[in-house]
Each structure stands twice: as structure tokens, then as C-alpha cells.
Amino acid sequence: MESEVIKFGKNLVAKDEFLSSGHRACQGCGSALLIRLALKALGKDTIVCVPAGCWSGVGSMYPETAWEVPWMQTLFENSSAVASGIESAFRILMEKGRIPEKHVNFLALAGDGATNDIGVAALSGVLERGHDIVYICMDNEAYMNTGIQRSSATPYGAATTTSPAGKVVPGQTTWKKDMPAIVAAHEIPYVATACPSYPFDLMNKVRKAAEAKGPGYVHVLSPCPTGWRFPPQLTVEIGRLAVETGFFPLYEVEDGRYKLNVDRPTLKPVLDYLKPQGRFRHLSEKQIDKIQARVNRKYAELKARVTAQAA
């Protein structure tokens, strides 16, 4: 059945909604936006596994649910493993003729804590075994649901409740774990970064991840007004600044080939991104310079890889 679509310029977007309105997300929640878009891209035949996190309470509190596709709450670290079990079951049951043949997307949708930290072993196992699932990391750069505690995805310098900006220690002291690179090292067919501020890019990437034969991974920066301390109307703007400053570049790795999706001739200064966010307000000039130097280096490395492969 073809879905009804709306045309945005050259882009067609399904009118179907699989995440109802009325859920409990904070105003300006980046992940509400990204889930809505991702489910539009994947369509009705999608089974979703979501670990403990904001979306435990936000999307489904008995007797209500915002999910209009089969959805389950998994444990913190096992959404990928549960999805791999579902995928294996569907495959063998179709092979044995016990259920009708059809394409179903198996989506594990997890936060950065569930992905980078507690669930990294399970995810690595699923990627290595080559299960045909889509994994989306909703990266809001801390454990937001439990009250803004640092994760390994928290950027250097950011203040969280477990990496507070104190008199001696000025916020997070470590650099953000490069999870997409770790995933890409598994040599799966499709890895991408995305941000709901670039909705068509995000939807295309989720679709590509689903079409890939084997695991597809999309790492989505999910601006969080509550945790990052910015006014909720700035969510899309903040996401754009993350990309335009090179702080969170949008790229994809298709069968090992890197491609930059947004590549501006000059990057905006990283300060433009840091300034509107309360979590960075304590940073010294020296720290900001340090962050700028790091962003420059990482961005140059990414570009070099893209250019070398193109040559």
C-alpha cells in the first residue's frame, strides 16, 4: 500500500505518523523529532526495541502508548540483542513457511548511554553477526532521563550532574567517544551520522540503513534543551550549528566509502555552537580554543579520508 505523501521541494514525505502526539517529551525534544522522522522513513512494517531511557516514560505509560508500530521496552543494554532475536525468528519462520514473506524493519532505538556505554558489547555482537537490523543512536550526550549524568558521549567541557563545572574540575574532562567510527570498524554495510535539523538527510539515511543487507547504523545528534540548557525553540538551530561548526559533521560510510553530506567552504567558529548552551557557559577561553583545535583536527581527518577515497 502506497502511503500518501507531501511534497517539500524535491522531497516527498509520507503523511503517515507512527508516533502520536500527546506523548510526554519535553518541549523542543530532539529525539521526539528524530523518531517521528525515522518512523516516517521506515513505515508501518517496523518493530521497535527501545531500552530504558527517556522514551520509557515519555512514549508509553500505562494505559497509554504513543507508538503505532509494535514497540517494546527492553533492558538498558540489550535492545540490539533483542532485535537480533526478533530478526532471526522472522527469518527462520518465513523460511519454514510459518509466517507470510514480507519485509519488516527491526529497529533498535537507543540513547547514547545505552549505545556507547552499557550496550556497546551487545551492539558490537549484533553488528559482527550481521543481523539485518537498523540501529539508531539518539545521542543527546548524557543520561538525560536519570537527571543529566555524563556518558562517554558527553563532549569535553560540558557540565552534567556527574561532571559538574566545579572550582577545580571544569565539567567533562574526556573527549566524546567516536561511536560511529567504532561501528564503522565492524565493516557493516551502512553507517551514518544525522541530525533532525536536516530532516530529509535523516530520513534518507534511515531508509538507506533499512535497505542495506545487514546492519545499518545511524548516529543521530539529538539536541536536548533540558540537558544542554538552551531555550526549547532553539532545538533545530542548535542542531544546525553543531553541523555548521564541524562539531558534529554529517557523513555516511557506505560499504566502507566515506561521504560528507554537508560540507561548507568554511566552518563557523565552534563558539557559535557552545555559546547558546548553558552546559558550556563556564568554559574558559583556553578550553574553547582546545575544543576548536580538536574540532579542526577531527574535521580535517574526516575530509582527508573522503578525499583520499575519491581520488
Added chain:
Amino acid sequence: MSKRVPLEGSFAAAEAARMADVDVIAAYPITPQSHIIERLADFVANGELNAAYIPVESEHSAMSACWGASGAGARTFTATASQGFFLMHEVLYFVAGMRLPVVMTVANRAVGPPTNIWGDHSDAMSARDTGWIQIFAANNQEIFDFVLSCFRFCEDPRVLLPAMVHLDGFTLSHVVEPVILPEQEEVNRFLPKYQHPYVYDTDKPMSYGIVMSPDTYAEVKKAQDITLRESKEVILQAWKEFGDIFGRYYSPIEGYRSQGAKTLLMSTGALSETAKVAIDRKRDRGEDVGLLTLHLWRPFPFQELYEALKDAETLIVFDRSISLGGPGGPIISEVKSALFDRRRDIKFAGLVGALCGRNPSVEQFEEIIDRGREIAEKGSSEVLETIGIRG
């Protein structure tokens, strides 16, 4: 025609899963369970079993993949032991609470430290409150029969709960015994195809494992408890039908020369077979003593316990696991608690031993009975008395 073949306990478990035509196996190796999943890998590799075999990266993921597979409508099997069993612990609760009839064999092994590989029941006892059906096998035939029958009652729409079949590490998992394997046709007659009523279906989307407030949580837990308790009747029915087809009948508590005996020893798992010889010797000497083998641990067989103890004056319980700092072994504690209101006249003795593969001999079982009788008469200076342990 059924056939009688030599099989180690691990292979008996694997044969049962094969004949049950399991759809998904999620497996991670750990001693002394590994032969089970190796055998199943052979079956799949040789085309003797058409199943998705997921070689996961941990037991936590093994049970997680079982959850997804079972919920999607696949008959699902796994195996583990000891530390691996502990790693899955968190997931065990969810598989039971999500009402998924996963069947698992546990080749029981002691818990570290000290690091070990040998058998006892410490791993099994840690899962008492997870909501799983728990059954202990005493020999390799029982492993086969229990695994097969578990699929039948676990998948019954009145139950929809997971079950673990416990087999003693090495004592059963690695020992070859004659096992009667039935015809596939008989198995098919006993075991219908698995159909979960609430599978993940994109045409009928549902939300699973939804968050609940204090307002509703306890009612769900109570319903789960009632279901687990009431599953006993379904288990009994399934075992009756199993007996009618295969000729071997099982009960939650199996008596051996126990009819009318004044003194009863209760044991669990493979060591009951050694205890039987000790009972024979004592009976030959004219002692009035019998054996109860506890097969069904969850749901706890209250009624069967009352009946088994109808004529008994003394009950000696031999526990194969230690409840550190607690009121004795887990079985004696629960048995006492179950009988407190009913049989204040029974004299009890609880003894803990056979830890980490230090299996008692026939003679030592005779000592267990003798010492048990002494404790029952005169009491013990210790809350937890061990036997065969120095110091």
C-alpha cells in the same frame, strides 16, 4: 519404534531440543554446559535441525535474543551455567514477565570465588524469584523428558512462562547413560506447534513492557504469581499425557521406598540416584527410611509435599547449595516454611553439602541420614550444618 541409545546428559538435552524442532537457539559457551550448544550447532550445520543459531557474545545477549525470538513466535532454546546464568539474571525476570515460553537447560555449577567448574545448585537457587518454572532432573532420561515436556506446558496459553531444566554439571552433563529416544511422530503428537497469542505483528501493533505506576504494577505481579502457581496443574496434565504416550510418568516430588516411611530424606538432582542406593542398604538393614526427590522447585509443590509427608515423622533435607548467612539451605528453609502451619509435629534436619562437585558417596549418604536423624532428635548447635566439609 523408540530406541535406547547411550547419551551424555548434554546430548540428551540437545536431542530434546532437536526433536522439539526449535526455531531459534541463542548460545554462548560455558563449562559444563557447552556440549549442549555444540551438539545443537552440529545439528544445524548438518541439516538435522532447521533453526536460526545465534552465536551471541554473552549470556546476557543469549537470553535477550531468546526474548526477541520467543516474542516473535519462534520456539526458542538456550543453555547456560553458573557465572553465565548470573550474567543473564536481569533478563530472566523480563522473559518471565513478558510471558515468553523460552526453555533453557542449566548444567548446574558452583559459583565463584573460588573459581571453579564443578557442580552444585547455587546457580539454580539464585533464580527462585525470577518467575521461571524450575525443574531438576536426576538422570539423562529425565533431562530429555523434562526438556521436551517443558515446551508443551510452557507454550500452553494458560501458562506462557519460561522454564529451566536443571541438570547437574559433569555428574549428568558429561556422563553417558542409556536414554530412550522416541519416534518423531510420537513427539509431534505430544507437542503441537508453538503459537504465542501476542506475537510482534505490524498489522496488530502493541506496546510491550510498558511503564507502570504504583497504581497498577502490583496487580501485574500478582497476576504473574497466580499464573505461575496455577501452571502446576498444566504441568501435571502435560506429564500425565507424556506418560500416556511415552510410558514414563513424572511427578513434582518422586518417592523412592517412601510409602509409610517414618524417616524421609529429601534430595534434588543427580545425587538422588546415589541416595537411592543408601536407602536400599538401610532398608536391607531394616531401617524405616525412604527418599523424596524434588523435581519441581517452581512452582513449589505444596500439595505434593503434604501428601508425601503424610506418614512421616522426620524429614532430612539435603541441600546442594549454601545460603550464606541465612537459615540453612534454600530447600530446607522453604520446606519448613511450607509445613509450619500444617505439620508442627515433623522433626526437621537440614544439611548442606556436595558443593562444587564434592559429591557424597553411598556411605556418605548413609552418614547424612544418620546425622540427620540425630539433629532431628537432639537439635544442632548450628543454624546451618554442613556435612563432608572441613573446619
